[in-house]
């Protein structure tokens with residue numbers, strides 16, 4: 001399998017290069033040259049497969065001959081052994097035709113673990129084979145940082161530096177990152193906001209000399225391997241509830257558009273999906289785009305579902321290429337218009353394609369809290385605010401008992417216990433492996449929002465340049 005850039009002027013690469021490179025040199029995102037496809041009989045035969053066996057079926061065509069099948073099996077087994085539930089991603093019914101797909105049973109309690117645990121294995125394998133080292137540098141507003149640290153801790157070929165805004169992530173989120181004892185893990189608390197952290201990382205990536213000196217790598221959701229790993233659970237849930245004979249809809253709490261793009265990929269690979277519902281909080285660029293045809297950046301409003309407080313959903317560019325019939329020139333033109341003026345108009349045919357496959361619903365803070373409360377009242381389940389946004393959207397769009405609806409549950413409620421307690425009066429408790437999180441000792445440096453100080457800290461500690 002070869003991969004092409006959404007902007008059309010980067011060389012085609014194989015799986016391993018795409019994994020290690022992340023962003024394409026022309027500023028675009030990598031996508032497979034063509035979608036692998038399964039027919040209805042093949043999908044019917046997925047019935048009853050374990051998560052690991054199904055993952056191997058779905059992932060193998062994307063990896064091609066970059067990794068042997070025995071090696072891939074070992075990596076997938078290791079990745080999903082780290083999950084606390086035997087089904088890896090269990091389905092829980094919440095009304096006669098609605099299910100929650102619980103994606104939060106991984107080590108750091110958000111759906112990010114599903115992809116990141118596999119990424120850790122894939123990175124380590126590729127780097128050991130090449131005898132190379134990298135320095136992963138990332139910014140986090142919460143969930144991505146802990147998932148990445150957990151996946152990369154203790155790996156000989158990797159050092160990982162995660163920047164978070166000092167005093168602006170929740171206690172649980174910070175402790176999940178700062179209490180990891182491995183010597184290849186470095187947490188930097190920056191005196192600034194999440195946007196400050198992100199722009200420090202961006203500048204470092206674009207400074208070629210620095211980038212090359214520490215061999216910087218990225219694990220944010222523009223990395224194709226993350227999208228690939230997430231396709232598996234759409235098939236897993238779909239087949240469990242009757243695919244390919246049953247059409248199913250998915251409601252997906254959406255921020256950077258990575259999770260729901262994986263659903264789109266599943267549909268391209270043959271899974272019969274009726275609708276993919278883009279569920280957003282009040283940061284609603286995608287809802288506005290589908291309504292008006294104008295893709296326009298606005299300021300971010302902080303919410304109780306912070307992983308979805310996003311201005312520009314970077315993975316949307318991958319969908320744009322599809323909607324423009326893979327005309328990379330057109331995508332490149334639209335993206336440069338976005339960079340110049342903060343907006344662009346979707347071409348009429350692209351808008352029609354998007355509206356055909358996607359539906360979108362925005363949910364405000366009040367309705368999110370009410371959904372947490374009403375779900376608890378109806379089922380006794382505590383759902384986190386991100387999941388609640390998805391459930392609310394599903395409720396608005398659900399057409400009736402004949403439509404099977406799966407809401408992706410993206411975080412464990414204990415990660416957002418304050419919001420849950422406000423909405424239900426109940427306390428969401430951490431699973432046993434994190435029970436003593438409050439007692440573990442923390443390790444991080446606090447730095448000013450200053451590029452040269454952050455660069456110095458990374459240079460002094462990274463092993464990649466030695």
Ligand SMILES: *Cc1c(COP(=O)(O)O)cnc(C)c1O
Pocket residue numbers: 110111112143144221253254255256257258259260307308386387410411
């Ligand atoms: C990252 C995240 C999201 C958003 O997922 P995208 O792939 O960025 O759209 C939703 N919920 C939770 C809990 C998250 O951590």
